[in-house]
Amino acid sequence: MEKIYLDHVATNPMHPEVLEAMMPFLKEDFGNPLSLYPSGAKAKEAIEEARGSVASLINAKPNEIIFTASGAESNNFALRGIALALQNKGKHIIVSKVEHHSILNSARFLEKAGFAVTYLPVDKSGLVDPESVQKAITKETVLLSIIHASPEVGTVEPVAEIAKIAKKNKILFHTDAVASAGNIPVDVRELGIDALSLTAHQFYGPKGAGALYLKEGTRIVPLIYGGIQEGGRRAGTENVPAIAGMGKAAELAKRDMGKRSDYVKPLRDKLISSVLSKITNVYLTGHPEQRLPGHASFVVEYIEGEAMLLLLSAKGIYVASGSACSSKALKASPVLLSLGIPSHLAQGSVVFTLGEGTKEQEIDFLIETFPQIISRLREISPYSKGWEGTEGETCTVKK
Amino acid sequence: MYSEKVMEHFTNPRNVGELPDADGIGTEGNPVCGDVMKIFIKVKDNIITDAKFKTFGCGAAIAVSSMVTEMVKGKTLDEALKISKEAVANELGGLPPQKMHCSNLGADALHKAIEDYRQRQGK
Numbered sequence: 162m163e164k165i166y167l168d169h170v171a172t173n174p175m176h177p178e179v180l181e182a183m184m185p186f187l188k189e190d191f192g193n194p195l196s197l198y199p200s201g202a203k204a205k206e207a208i209e210e211a212r213g214s215v216a217s218l219i220n221a222k223p224n225e226i227i228f229t230a231s232g233a234e235s236n237n238f239a240l241r242g243i244a245l246a247l248q249n250k251g252k253h254i255i256v257s258k259v260e261h262h263s264i265l266n267s268a269r270f271l272e273k274a275g276f277a278v279t280y281l282p283v284d285k286s287g288l289v290d291p292e293s294v295q296k297a298i299t300k301e302t303v304l305l306s307i308i309h310a311s312p313e314v315g316t317v318e319p320v321a322e323i324a325k326i327a328k329k330n331k332i333l334f335h336t337d338a339v340a341s342a343g344n345i346p347v348d349v350r351e352l353g354i355d356a357l358s359l360t361a362h363q364f365y366g367p368k369g370a371g372a373l374y375l376k377e378g379t380r381i382v383p384l385i386y387g388g389i390q391e392g393g394r395r396a397g398t399e400n401v402p403a404i405a406g407m408g409k410a411a412e413l414a415k416r417d418m419g420k421r422s423d424y425v426k427p428l429r430d431k432l433i434s435s436v437l438s439k440i441t442n443v444y445l446t447g448h449p450e451q452r453l454p455g456h457a458s459f460v461v462e463y464i465e466g467e468a469m470l471l472l473l474s475a476k477g478i479y480v481a482s483g484s485a486c487s488s489k490a491l492k493a494s495p496v497l498l499s500l501g502i503p504s505h506l507a508q509g510s511v512v513f514t515l516g517e518g519t520k521e522q523e524i525d526f527l528i529e530t531f532p533q534i535i536s537r538l539r540e541i542s543p544y545s546k547g548w549e550g551t552e553g554e555t556c557t558v559k560k
Numbered sequence: 561m562y563s564e565k566v567m568e569h570f571t572n573p574r575n576v577g578e579l580p581d582a583d584g585i586g587t588e589g590n591p592v593c594g595d596v597m598k599i600f601i602k603v604k605d606n607i608i609t610d611a612k613f614k615t616f617g618c619g620a621a622i623a624v625s626s627m628v629t630e631m632v633k634g635k636t637l638d639e640a641l642k643i644s645k646e647a648v649a650n651e652l653g654g655l656p657p658q659k660m661h662c663s664n665l666g667a668d669a670l671h672k673a674i675e676d677y678r679q680r681q682g683k
Contacts, residue, residue: 463616464616465594465595465616465617465618465621466618467618467619468570468617468618468619468621468622471562471567471570471571471619472571475571484594484618485593485594485662486594486595486617486618486620486621486659486662486663487618493594503592504591504592504593505591505592508591508594508616540576541573541576541614541615541622542614542615542616543587543596543598543614543615543616544591544596544616548591
């Protein structure tokens with residue numbers, strides 16, 4: 162059975178050139194970058210070269226890139242590190258309701274540490290209204306963090322406009338660009354961003370390699386104290402192979418980004434229009450146009466996401482869902498609920514994300530298979546003729 | 561994450577459907593939570609002669625529904641009332657711990673169907 166991987170927003174396979182760039186540092190060039198002899202110097206050189214490539218991907222300066230171990234670490238670092246560094250100026254931060262858990266849970270940590278947090282709502286396509294940002298700003302506000310693109314619904318936020326508001330009000334602006342950087346153009350200078358999180362495995366790099374862009378002169382409190390690595394802002398012996406891989410992946414992403422997105426966009430559009438025309442009671446989630454190039458997300462009425470995932474997986478098609486049953490926490494995706502999608506409908510979430518390795522015949526196979534899976538599950542569902550008993554219901558099942 | 565038996569019952573569920581002339585119907589769960597089971601039973605001389613189900617939910621929920629409807633056929637009402645959630649899960653070769661409460665609603669739906677039958681008889 163052919164394996165059809167349509168979960169590129171979860172992670173990506175490594176580009177062969179990335180693995181090649183990592184190999185020397187997994188083998189003979191194993192030195193510690195702080196060591197002064199040749200293998201150390203070589204490792205140091207690789208890190209600085211990677212720093213240059215990552216900086217170039219987002220039009221930053223090399224000294225504005227701090228390597229981390231993941232997008233989640235970068236998000237924690239930005240939110241907690243910047244807020245704590247600025248707490249004498251004010252103790253209010255603003256985030257949106259569609260942030261990744263690494264932002265939302267960092268915001269909750271800050272609430273416990275005495276900060277006030279505003280969670281901005283989004284409209285039904287997942288967009289943050291820049292006016293609502295302006296309205297949420299108080300004298301106490303020091304930091305604003307809005308996701309660049311949602312991995313769950315694909316919506317790309319108007320970050321340039323939001324950055325202008327932040328600048329006008331002299332507030333620092335961080336964006337979580339984990340799902341976007343390396344996939345769509347991100348220019349920190351043009352967008353006017355003070356801090357940005359990205360991670361390598363979202364653009365065919367290795368796992369365990371992330372970065373935080375921090376505009377020159379921005380203060381931050383470290384998460385990890387120790388030695389002088391990363392200018393003393395992130396201690397710990399560097400993951401040299403992963404960083405070298407991230408550098409190569411950034412270089413390839415910069416070169417191939419246009420080609421990659423021109424390739425997946427028509428496939429994504431074909432998938433979206435086929436699903437919407439071939440299947441009844443299915444809705445696209447997120448913004449119809451302002452969305453990630455390979456991202457097609459839906460909610461399917463009367464059936465549940467995990468069941469869809471399992472049947473798709475049995476056909477060799479690997480996808481994601483934001484339903485309660487498919488999550489380890491057994492809660493429907495807060496992002497879907499924030500878009501105003503009712504809980505019972507959010508259970509029918511399914512997310513297809515395409516990548517550079519996706520073939521047209523794979524999409525054709527999916528378009529042929531998916532309606533069969535839906536009708537099979539709808540035959541089993543008691544709601545195939547419509548919802549009942551969903552008004553005013555809340556979930557009270559003991560977990 | 562699921563046992564082979566769960567996957568087998570999920571991909572080939574037994575007794576899917578409704579019984580238009582059911583003697584008892586029981587529904588358990590809530591679509592807001594993600595799992596709802598509706599069980600239909602046919603009863604003759606205190607014995608469950610047929611059972612069918614309709615389920616909205618995850619793989620475990622569908623497998624549980626399939627299993628419980630299989631287990632109950634030919635049982636007396638009192639025997640059927642003794643079928644527990646744990647017994648259904650055991651027959652399926654176990655369920656992941658997080659699915660034990662929210663998706664393992666088959667026994668409860670069955671008990672409600674029996675209750676419904678008894679109420680109808682009492683009329």
